[in-house]
Amino acid sequence: MSYQNILVDTKDRIQYITINRETKLNALNKETLDELHTALTQAFADDSVGGLIITGAGTKAFVAGADISGFPALDAAGGTALAQEGQTKVFDLIANGPKPIIAAVNGFALGGGLELAMACHIRIASDNAKMGLPELTLGLIPGYGGTQRLPQLVGKGKAMEMILTSDMLTADQALQHGLVNHVTEQSALIAKAEEILNKILSRSPFAVTAAITAINAAGSADGYQQEIALFGNCFGTADMKEGVDAFLNKRKPVFTGK
Known part of the structure; x- marks a missing residue:
């Protein structure tokens, strides 16, 4: 454009x-x-x-x-x-x-x-x-x-x-x-x-977005609950499994945002 x-x-x-x-x-x-x-x-x-x-x-x-x-x-x-x-x-x-x-x-x-x-x-x-x-x-x-x-x-x-x-x-x-x-x-x-x-x-795109959302909720009435929910959502991603596996096996993670 x-x-x-x-x-x-x-x-x-x-x-x-x-x-x-x-x-x-x-x-x-x-x-x-x-x-x-x-x-x-x-x-x-x-x-x-x-x-x-x-x-x-x-x-x-x-x-x-x-x-x-x-x-x-x-x-x-x-x-x-x-x-x-x-x-x-x-x-x-x-x-x-x-x-x-x-x-x-x-x-x-x-x-x-x-x-x-x-x-x-x-x-x-x-x-x-x-x-x-x-x-x-x-x-x-x-x-x-x-x-x-x-x-x-x-x-x-x-x-x-x-x-x-x-x-x-x-x-x-x-x-x-x-x-x-x-x-x-x-x-x-x-x-x-x-x-x-x-x-x-170099971090997980999914986790970056979740972190921005959670930080923006800081000080709000449901900020802690938003963090908990977003934290839980990360466990359903391929990026979380890749990050943990990379850490345990002492290698650099390759995140896909999924």
């Missing part, structure tokens, strides 16, 4: 999605979100894709926020619909996706850009990255999951401070507070994301 706002490339079992609006600092508009939805849906359905890396074009920004040029025309109902559609079609789709997704944060990740990174399962930042949720400077609050995901990553107190002040974190500060998993030089960013993703792809 031909895209106007993103680049999609697949190498080996990794699909690379690049937000390709460099002159706009890769800001998210409706068309970009629509294309992300399509690309992600197709990747999840493609058995040749094991995991994804999302990044931004250029060296200045991952995603510098949402494209706010259309905001003045929206009323309360329009704003509600905007947030609902984005959450459902992209941000929740990523967070609850069956395949691991790593955000390679190569510069500014602000507003919707940080929310996009936080929806991903793992975040790697270049050393020039800066991250924040400045929506209050516009008289708004984060609307793509920022108020929910940021406290889970950095704690309620730090999330309150970041959102209420609109202050940004440097890459090192983001690492210190648990907002990102690793910080690298920009030239090494994609390689680090590939290193981590390839390690994940």
Whole structure:
């Protein structure tokens, strides 16, 4: 499929999605979100894709926020619909996706850009990255999951401070507070994301999906029960039998996702 706002490339079992609006600092508009939805849906359905890396074009920004040029025309109902559609079609789709997704944060990740990174399962930042949720400077609050995901990553107190002040974190500060998993030089960013993703792809695809689902249920009323059920389901897979046999016979497992 031909895209106007993103680049999609697949190498080996990794699909690379690049937000390709460099002159706009890769800001998210409706068309970009629509294309992300399509690309992600197709990747999840493609058995040749094991995991994804999302990044931004250029060296200045991952995603510098949402494209706010259309905001003045929206009323309360329009704003509600905007947030609902984005959450459902992209941000929740990523967070609850069956395949691991790593955000390679190569510069500014602000507003919707940080929310996009936080929806991903793992975040790697270049050393020039800066991250924040400045929506209050516009008289708004984060609307793509920022108020929910940021406290889970950095704690309620730090999330309150970041959102209420609109202050940004440097890459090192983001690492210190648990907002990102690793910080690298920009030239090494994609390689680090590939290193981590390839390690994940050496595990059982069935177990990876089960683990993502169970971790996402952490803190919910039935989180422990979901873990128990997913743990039990693994015993019905060929991958579990292969993994145990490989361990007992001191060899590397060959998983098939079945």
